[in-house]
Amino acid sequence: MGNNNSTFKRKNKKIVLDKNETMDLEVGKDLKYYLPNNYEDIDRIHMFHFFQRYIYQGNFSSPIEERLMQEKCKVLDIGCGPGTWLLDLANKYEKSLFHGLDNNSIFPNEIKPSNLNFMKADMFDGLPFPDNEFDFVHQGTMAFIIKADQWTFIISEMIRVTKPGGFVEIHEPYCISKGFGPILNKINEAHISSCLQRGVDMKLLPNLDKIIKSNPNTPITYKDEKFYILGPNGGKIGMVNQDIFIGFHDNDVAMENLSPVLGISKEEYKIMMTKDLIEELKYTSPEYSLIRFWAKKIN
Template sequence: MGNNNSSLSHKNIKTELDKEIDNKTTDLEEEKELKLKYVIPKSDEAIDITHTFHFFQRYLFQSNFSSPIKERLTQEKCKVLDIGCGPGTWLLELANQYENTLFYGIENNLIYPNEIKPGNLNFIKADMFDGFPFPDNEFDFVRQGLMSFIKPDQLSVIISEMIRVTKPGGYIELLESRNDFKESGPVVRKLNEAHYLHCLNKEVDLKKLPNLDNIIKSNQNTPIVYKDEKFYVLGPNGGNIGMVFQDIYVGFHNSKLTVEYLSSVLGISKEEYKIMISKDLIEELKQTSPEYSLIRFWAKKN
């Protein structure tokens, strides 16, 4: 898959970054993670899924960003910020590619590499909900990848902060996932409803989440918002990209934390849940074509 005869294996996608991160999650930490307002679990499997999703979206868009920022990234003193950077997959790739640019990532969970990283990359432990630890008009490009469990009012604050720390003439970019569950089978619909109920318990109503472009437009500094949307089908009927996303989807639903909370919401044992994922879901996806999309919204600050 990809250009220049590159391939994206749906069997086991890893990078050297995995070797740089050695985070073990205790049962107590996992219990705490279920209660936090936003967190990427520190387990190896969760980090693996995050890495894979990075390469998935890069292939889908054929780029790491949609904002017209590439030329500026080659210039000295250009500064880039990644919000909720997780294990830093996106930042590590770009920091190696654009050596003249200074890259920063903020994350409230210590899952990024502290020692083995490019000299032009800095990670900062910070809670994005408490405001960004940077002055106004500091960055040429500020982006936020896909994140879950964020309330609409929190999202508005985060976007306002992104715009605040962006230089006039700089760009912000956000990623959003959409799925209307057309062409979905009963297993996917059941998993979706259970996930919805779990989020609702955290006061996040996924059915009422606002469109990111409307939130961005509401700021007087970013009245024009551009949209780059890519569609794909989950499972074998979506071709190679569908199989890669199936690995991500199944990996997420088989992760320890997800098994814990979704089996509870569904009212079934963990063993029954695992059978539903490993057998029922896989068989269903051979017969259905559930469509999803990823959207990048980007805007230039006045």
């Protein structure tokens, strides 16, 4: 896995969830990324993909698998990042064709399955595909980027390029704010506030089905939600997610954005994330969820 501007070295991590289940994580080294620009963000994206797959016991909720296995199904992933979701599917469903789109070319351009292609493009300019092109259009973990007034356009574009009888699916993590301790609650509120300053409203996520339903081509929308506990009281899967959560917040970009909102110094923020929060999570059971919305296009 690599691209013209960087190298990629494979390193395997195996996380044991229980005596019968493991998560095999194939993570990248030396890949350039944006915001911030280091390989650790790629690692987190890879890890979060396998975390989500384990929670759901699958990569999607739409009833598309039979078509993926038997036909030359065309699949599009919007905001594909390094292409982890697509690489996983393209290797499994060799008879189908997969396409990834992102405005940052951190996806592999050379070492990839022959049934997988990537394109650099900005989804906010509209999807560069004709109407009714894909059997399955997927988008995952873009809630931190899409502004409140952009969701309707993005979803309408996803539906536009989906064939009648095909499926659209959106997959996002959501913070329930149940069982939070005071430190995690402060971090969460600061994150919501920071997002709002950019026009991103995280509280819209549980209601994305209303936007999908509002399109006459997708009047029936399904919601598939899974819950889990962050931290040691959530078992081994909770500890995996704790590592992802701490990594997401313990970097220079998060520190620059959140420490002023919290009204603390960068040094205090570092201690809060790497010591105080970890200690708090030993005694609390904060609940989070993953939500998948999917719908079949009728016209």
